[in-house]
Amino acid sequence: MNCRQARQYLLSPADDPAVGTTRAAGEAEAHLRSCAECRAWRAAEEQLDRALLGVPQEDPPADFKANVMRRVRALAAERRAEVARRPAGPPWWRRPAFVAQAACAAAALALLLSPAGLAALSDAARWAGALDPAAHLAVTPPPLEGGTGLLGAVRLRGQDVVLVSVMCGLGLLGNLLLLSRGARQRGRRGLKCLLPLAAAAAILASGGLVQAAAAQDPAGPAPPWRNLGETSDTFRFVLLIALTVMGGCGLTAVALCVRAYCRRLTATLDRVVAQRSGVYQFLIGLFNFVLLFGLAILFAQYEPLRILTLLILVGMGVLSALGFAAWIRAVGRDVLALGGGGRAELACALAGGAVLVLALLLPIVGQILWAGLLVQCLGTALLGLVQRLGVGVERDAAVPVNDQG
């Protein structure tokens, strides 16, 4: 047992009965005997405990209850007035929001099971197959060109990199706009949000370098490391150093930005959940989808990064599955608890339906618009996760809904 383990144990000894308390206790005591520093630490801890025991409980103010009850009575009166005002609408299953969303859910399911949806799924499976280490070692790359699915036909060439970067940039900018508006705070923490841009720039720059290296091979954008053997030693050395440095910078930036981004996104989503604005939810889902999808395409170009593509695809798949569950649950709760959605919600549902129908009618567009399904799913999935995990403003919304309500 080292100092840290011993201290952790001594702080909450009875907490882990399964770990073999007596043995752990013996080890901790042995450590204490041998470590003067930890003995001093324990003495200080005991002093802290004694000091804590001496801290008196505060008495609430004498009028605390009276004030609470005054506010509670006002709330109760408000609610009664609201109930009296609310006209009796049609039953929940005939309300427009429910009908529209149910239709969308049905369309989304149909789309998922359609040839385009299945192709996209099988494409993802093919990507998974391409990640087989044995396939990596083979001289010929796995046949990814000519696939029918979402990414099969996508092989970036020079100018496409620009397109995809524009796509990523748009996604990021959209996110930034929403986040800065939603979080209502600027200044230093706002600047942190620019980190995603920096990260994307790093990714794109390294992508550009790789692309430039690949351009040396007239056959096309084959991954450059396969060409390394044919180039001069100096070039190879410089390229490797450059890639390593950029990779390091990129990874750091990505790690930082993911942290800042997640934190900020969570805060914004909390507010969105609080506002229950359908348009807002939709936009966040859309921008995030564009961002993720762009990154997925970008990563797909270079074999070592393909694992990231796969991770993104799998993540999106999981999120969309969760999204369906969260969506249905949210629809049920909205309709049952709030008495039908507002106009924005209805418009969103109709727009989502239109996108899905379009995707069904045009198989080629459909492969890209398969996205349409994921957009709403992703948005709702994130919201669902936020509610599920219970982070932030509306955390107590995660508390199970009670039937008697």
Next chain:
Amino acid sequence: MTQGDQRSDAEVVRAVLAGDTEAFGLIVDRYERRIFNLAYRMVGNRADAEDVGQEIFCRLFQNLHRYDPARPLENWLMRMASNHTLNWLERKRVATVPMDPREGEPGAAHDPPDAAPSPAEYTEGREAGALIGAALGRLPANQRLVFVLMYMEGYTAEEAAELVGAPRNTVKTWVFRAREALRAQLAHLFESPPLGPGKERS
């Protein structure tokens, strides 16, 4: 816990939901001390603690229909209270100019807990309480919360983890860090012999 009225929490909640708003007073009676103390330890002064405490009860009232009577009301309420105080601190931090880049630094750190006039025999405890309160105010909010839950409200690490909705090991790490930080901040208190009468601290 019940005072006078022997109805269980779930029965009281049912009565409130059925329209007996006054029955809510029983719930306030039962938990006001807990809630107020939690809020006080979290926000660091009585005025804000009163506001936060009232808001928590109002929130409880508004969300009462979501309560699952099969579970203890206390846990649900404490969870709500934990979330609410964290959110309150976050809102306050956002509202005050964020010139300080340190994460999770509560504004409350700058308002030392106000010590109400108290009998002489409580002075020592009050003083240590004020020092500990000020030191608590400098902890990140989540560490402060689990620390308060575990060492001032008497929950185990397991229960505290449940209340704040974080994994148990995370909670243990927070508490570990909180204790380290508190000991470091209160080092001057401990180096000298334990607080004796007449010991002056500004």
